[in-house]
Amino acid sequence: MGVIPDAMLRKLQDRLRDYLSLPVRISRNMPVPEGSYERNRNQYNSTRILREILREAPADAIKIVGIIDKDMCIPILTFVFGEAQLGGVASIVSIARLRQEFHGLSPDDGILFERLCKEALHELGHNFGLIHCPDRECVMYLSNTVRDVDRKRITYCDSCDSALYAKTEPWRV
Amino acid sequence: MEPKVNILIVDDEEIVRESLASWLEEDGYEVKVAENAARALERLPEKEWNLAMVDLKMPGMDGIELMDEIRKIKPETIVIIMTAYATVDTAVQAMKKGAYDYIVKPFNPEDLSLTIRKIIEHQKLLKENIYLRKELKKQYRLHDMVSKNHKMIEIFELVKTVAKSNSTVLVQGESGTGKELLSRAIHMESPRKDEPFVTVSCASLTESLLESELFGYEKGAFTGADQARSGKIELAKDGTLFLDEIGDISLKLQMDLLRVLEEKEFRRVGGTQLIPVNSRIIAATNRDLTKAIEEGKFREDLYYRLNVISVLLPPLRERKEDVPLLVEHFLERFNIEMGKNVEGVAESAMRMLMDYSWPGNARELRNMIERAMVVTKGRMILDADLSLPQTPGVPLSNNRGKSLSEMEKEHIRRVLLDNRWNIIRSAQVLGIDRVTLYNKIRKYELKKEPVLNS
Numbered sequence: 001m002g003v004i005p006d007a008m009l010r011k012l013q014d015r016l017r018d019y020l021s022l023p024v025r026i027s028r029n030m031p032v033p034e035g036s037y038e039r040n041r042n043q044y045n046s047t048r049i050l051r052e053i054l055r056e057a058p059a060d061a062i063k064i065v066g067i068i069d070k071d072m073c074i075p076i077l078t079f080v081f082g083e084a085q086l087g088g089v090a091s092i093v094s095i096a097r098l099r100q101e102f103h104g105l106s107p108d109d110g111i112l113f114e115r116l117c118k119e120a121l122h123e124l125g126h127n128f129g130l131i132h133c134p135d136r137e138c139v140m141y142l143s144n145t146v147r148d149v150d151r152k153r154i155t156y157c158d159s160c161d162s163a164l165y166a167k168t169e170p171w172r173v
Numbered sequence: 174m175e176p177k178v179n180i181l182i183v184d185d186e187e188i189v190r191e192s193l194a195s196w197l198e199e200d201g202y203e204v205k206v207a208e209n210a211a212r213a214l215e216r217l218p219e220k221e222w223n224l225a226m227v228d229l230k231m232p233g234m235d236g237i238e239l240m241d242e243i244r245k246i247k248p249e250t251i252v253i254i255m256t257a258y259a260t261v262d263t264a265v266q267a268m269k270k271g272a273y274d275y276i277v278k279p280f281n282p283e284d285l286s287l288t289i290r291k292i293i294e295h296q297k298l299l300k301e302n303i304y305l306r307k308e309l310k311k312q313y314r315l316h317d318m319v320s321k322n323h324k325m326i327e328i329f330e331l332v333k334t335v336a337k338s339n340s341t342v343l344v345q346g347e348s349g350t351g352k353e354l355l356s357r358a359i360h361m362e363s364p365r366k367d368e369p370f371v372t373v374s375c376a377s378l379t380e381s382l383l384e385s386e387l388f389g390y391e392k393g394a395f396t397g398a399d400q401a402r403s404g405k406i407e408l409a410k411d412g413t414l415f416l417d418e419i420g421d422i423s424l425k426l427q428m429d430l431l432r433v434l435e436e437k438e439f440r441r442v443g444g445t446q447l448i449p450v451n452s453r454i455i456a457a458t459n460r461d462l463t464k465a466i467e468e469g470k471f472r473e474d475l476y477y478r479l480n481v482i483s484v485l486l487p488p489l490r491e492r493k494e495d496v497p498l499l500v501e502h503f504l505e506r507f508n509i510e511m512g513k514n515v516e517g518v519a520e521s522a523m524r525m526l527m528d529y530s531w532p533g534n535a536r537e538l539r540n541m542i543e544r545a546m547v548v549t550k551g552r553m554i555l556d557a558d559l560s561l562p563q564t565p566g567v568p569l570s571n572n573r574g575k576s577l578s579e580m581e582k583e584h585i586r587r588v589l590l591d592n593r594w595n596i597i598r599s600a601q602v603l604g605i606d607r608v609t610l611y612n613k614i615r616k617y618e619l620k621k622e623p624v625l626n627s
C-alpha cells in the first residue's frame with residue numbers, strides 16, 4: 001500500500017520464502033483504506049487497515065502481510081510498527097519509521113530492507129500463533145524502537161523456530 | 174508454564190478495544206473487553222483479573238466510579254485509567270483515589286509495555302508478600318523528586334544503587350531538569366547523609382575567587398587574605414561536594430581539579446600542607462561537555478574522571494506525563510507554604526500546561542504554579558491564572574522546519590521583551606538562572622530593541 005518499490009518487494013518475497021519454506025506471492029497494490037486516516041494525528045489506524053486487508057485477501061491465501069509506507073498508530077498508542085491478528089490471517093507492517101530518514105539520518109536502503117524483513121517475519125510469526133519472545137535477539141522480541149529492531153537477528157530463536165515449524169507444516173515446500 | 178495474565182479492557186469505542194486487545198494479545202496476555210461499566214461488572218466474576226484498563230469518560234458509569242466498584246469486588250485487580258489530554262486532572266484525582274496509574278492517550282508503546290510488565294511483576298510479589306498499594310507508588314518518588322517516566326524511574330533506581338558507592342557522578346541535563354535535586358537525593362540515599370552537602374556554583378565566580386572558594390587559602394596568600402580560610406572541599410568533610418555548572422570552569426581550574434580527583438589531596442592557596450579529600454564528588458552541568466571537549470574548552474581527562482557514573486536527565490517536553498504529577502506535587506507544597514487550599518487545575522488550564530514545551534523544564538513549571546497560586550481567586554487554577562508565554566496566532570505548524578535553537582531564541586526574545594529586559598524577572602519566567610540567561614543572550618546575540626512608544 002502506498003509507494004513500495006517493486007525491487008524491495010521481490011527481495012522480500014525471496015527472503016520470506018527462504019526463511020519460512022513457504023510459497024510466497026506478491027499481490028497487487030492495494031489503495032490505502034480511506035477510513036483509516038486519523039486526521040488530527042496525520043497517521044493511519046493499523047486496526048482499520050487490517051480489517052480492509054482481510055476483506056481483500058484472496059481465498060487461497062494462507063497468510064497475508066501488508067506492507068505500507070504510511071505511519072501507523074492505534075488510538076491508545078503514539079505509533080505502531082505493525083499489527084497482526086494473533087493466529088489469524090492478516091498482518092501489516094509500516095516502513096515509515098523503519099527508514100533512517102525518519103530519525104534524521106541519511107537514507108539507507110540496506111538497513112531499511114533488513115528492518116522490513118525482521119518486522120515482516122515478526123508479524124507473520126503472530127499470524128502463525130507466536131507471541132512475543134523474551135530473547136532480545138529473536139525476531140519475535142517486541143521492538144518499540146528501531147534500536148530494538150536492529151538488535152534482533154533476522155531469524156527466530158530455537159524455541160520460536162520449532163513452534164513455527166510445527167505450525168507451518170501443512171504448507172511447507 | 175507461567176499462568177496466563179488476564180487483562181480486561183473497558184472502553185466505549187470499539188476501535189480502541191479491538192486495537193488495544195490485539196496489541197496486548199501479541200504480547201501473550203489473555204485479553205477480554207467490555208463496552209461499558211455495566212458489562213465490565215458482569216464480566217468481573219469470570220476470572221481473576223490481573224489488570225483492568227478503564228477509559229475515564231464513558232456514557233453511564235464513568236471510569237472512576239467503575240474503579241471504585243472493581244476495588245470493592247476484586248481488590249487485587251489493578252486499575253489503570255485511560256484518558257485524553259483534557260481530562261488529565263481528573264486522572265490525577267483517580268490516582269489519589271487508588272488507581273494504580275493513568276495513561277494519557279496516545280501513549281508511548283515502550284512506556285506501556287514497561288508499565289504493564291512492572292504491574293505484573295509487582296503483583297507476583299504482592300502474592301508472596303503483602304505489599305501496600307502505596308509501596309507501588311513509591312517508585313515514583315525519590316526524596317523531593319517525583320516522576321512516572323520510565324527513564325526517570327530508571328535513574329531513581331540507579332541512584333539508589335550508586336549512592337552506596339564513592340564513585341564520582343556527572344549529572345547532565347537542561348536547565349531546570351532537577352540536576353541539583355537529584356544530586357541532593359544521591360547524598361541523602363548515601364551513608365554520608367548526616368555529613369554536609371556543600372555546593373560550589375562554578376559559573377558565578379571568577380577564576381581566582383572560585384579557586385579560593387574551592388581550596389581555601391592561607392593567611393597572606395594574596396592581598397586581602399588577612400586570615401586563613403578553609404575552602405569548600407574541606408568544608409564538605411566526609412559528606413558530598415557538589416560542583417554545579419562544572420562546564421563553566423576555566424582550563425586552569427580544570428587542571429587543578431583533575432589533580433585533586435587523581436591524588437585525593439590538595440593544598441590551600443598559598444599553603445604547603447597537603448590536605449586529604451574525603452568527600453564524594455558530584456558534578457552537574459547543562460552544557461554539552463562532549464562538544465566542549467571538541468572545541469577544546471573542556472579537558473577530556475577530567476571528563477572521564479567525573480563521568481564514572483553518568484546521569485542524563487531528560488527534558489520535561491520528553492516526559493509530558495510528568496506535568497500533571499509535578500503540578501500535583503507543587504500544589505501540595507505551595508498549599509502548605511502559602512497556607513492556601515487550592516485543589517487543582519481546571520481541565521482547560523491543564524491542557525495548556527500539557528501543550529506547552531517547557532524550555533525551563535520543571536523549574537519553569539514550579540514558578541508558573543507558584544505564581545498562579547498567588548493570583549488565583551478560587552480553589553481551582555484557571556487558564557487566566559497561568560502566565561504562559563503568549564505565542565498568539567502562531568500555530569504549531571508555522572514552527573515546522575525551525576530548529577529547536579531557533580525556537581528557543583525566539584522564545585527568549587519574547588520573554589525579554591515582555592519583561593522589558595529585566596534579567597531577573599525574565600530568568601524567573603524562563604525558569605533558568607541569570608547566568609544561563611546571560612549566556613543565552615550572548616549565544617543568540619540578542620539585543621535590547623528600542624520600544625516604539627505611541
Ligand SMILES: Nc1ncnc2c1ncn2[C@@H]1O[C@H](COP(=O)(O)OP(=O)(O)OP(=O)(O)O)[C@@H](O)[C@H]1O
Pocket residue numbers: 317318319320346347348349350351352353354355458459499502535536537539604605606609
Ligand atoms: N522531578 C522533580 N520533581 C519535583 N520537583 C522538581 C523535579 N525536577 C525539578 N524540580 C523542581 O525544579 C527546581 C529546579 O531543579 P534543579 O535546581 O535541581 O535544576 P537544575 O537542573 O539544577 O537546573 P540548572 O541547570 O538551571 O541549575 C527544583 O527546585 C524543584 O522545585
Ligand SMILES: [Mg+2]
Pocket residue numbers: 352353417
Ligand atoms: Mg542547578
Ligand SMILES: [Zn+2]
Pocket residue numbers: 122126132142199
Ligand atoms: Zn509483535
Ligand SMILES: [Zn+2]
Pocket residue numbers: 133134135138139140141156157158159160161
Ligand atoms: Zn524467540
